[in-house]
Amino acid sequence: MNVIQAIKQRQSVRAYQSKEVDSDLIKTIFAQAQQAPSNCNSQPWHTVVVSGQARNQLEDALVKEVMAQKPPTPHFKPGDQDLKEQYRKRQIDCAISLYDSVGVKYEEKEKRQELMLQNWRFFGAPHVAFFSMPKSMSEINAVDMGIYLQTIMLLMTENDIACCPQGALAVFPEPIYRIANIPNNNAIMFGLSFGYAEKEAPINQYDVGRGNIEDCVEFID
Numbered sequence: 001m002n003v004i005q006a007i008k009q010r011q012s013v014r015a016y017q018s019k020e021v022d023s024d025l026i027k028t029i030f031a032q033a034q035q036a037p038s039n040c041n042s043q044p045w046h047t048v049v050v051s052g053q054a055r056n057q058l059e060d061a062l063v064k065e066v067m068a069q070k071p072p073t074p075h076f077k078p079g080d081q082d083l084k085e086q087y088r089k090r091q092i093d094c095a096i097s098l099y100d101s102v103g104v105k106y107e108e109k110e111k112r113q114e115l116m117l118q119n120w121r122f123f124g125a126p127h128v129a130f131f132s133m134p135k136s137m138s139e140i141n142a143v144d145m146g147i148y149l150q151t152i153m154l155l156m157t158e159n160d161i162a163c164c165p166q167g168a169l170a171v172f173p174e175p176i177y178r179i180a181n182i183p184n185n186n187a188i189m190f191g192l193s194f195g196y197a198e199k200e201a202p203i204n205q206y207d208v209g210r211g212n213i214e215d216c217v218e219f220i221d
């Protein structure tokens with residue numbers, strides 16, 4: 001598989017088989033991702049990969065936290081807040097495509113909430129990784145985190161491993177610090193659920209598409 005094939009094939013997968021990924025393969029992918037570039041080669045990422053019993057314990061704790069309607073306590077403000085104009089439109093289109101794929105209407109609030117809750121069930125994936133960086137760091141280091149994330153996702157795609165990046169996994173951080181042993185002076189940026197895709201699942205069938213290059217890139221001579 002070459003780079004463009006991996007870029008095109010990667011998609012956010014939200015239904016998984018229970019089959020686990022071989023632990024040596026997981027380690028190889030995270031070792032290869034160390035090649036990701038970063039500002040001043042600072043490599044701000046600290047990553048914890050959670051599987052097995054710890055993964056189940058974490059799911060239970062997170063679902064309990066969300067169901068208790070505790071106030072969200074992310075260190076950084078989630079990126080999907082206060083979106084305007086075309087950014088807001090894309091956010092809405094993305095949510096509607098997701099609901100449509102499983103036949104949920106916008107008015108069906110409970111069903112929408114159940115779909116949202118799947119985030120903290122890791123969409124049934126057998127593994128979840130949490131990515132944090134020191135709380136003292138800033139936007140430029142968050143860029144590094146994004147590049148690192150995409151490097152991992154493309155390597156996973158090359159190995160037929162599906163994944164879903166999730167900002168939602170930074171919103172209720174307390175059980176994650178406790179169970180996944182995240183350093184206290186680090187901020188959780190996002191999580192990544194991964195495993196083998198349930199390829200036929202309706203929720204994995206939709207494609208959100210992208211904006212036109214003319215709206216996003218200018219070429220000047």
Ligand SMILES: Cc1cc2nc3c(=O)[nH]c(=O)nc-3n(C[C@H](O)[C@H](O)[C@H](O)COP(=O)(O)O)c2cc1C
Nearest residue numbers: 010011012013094119164165166167168169190208
């Ligand atoms: C940093 C980041 C955070 C995201 N957070 C979530 C999330 O919390 N829940 C979710 O279902 N998808 C999440 N996504 C997936 C996006 O919705 C998805 O990447 C986008 O709609 C494009 O679709 P694609 O990944 O299938 O190409 C996130 C993606 C990124 C890059």
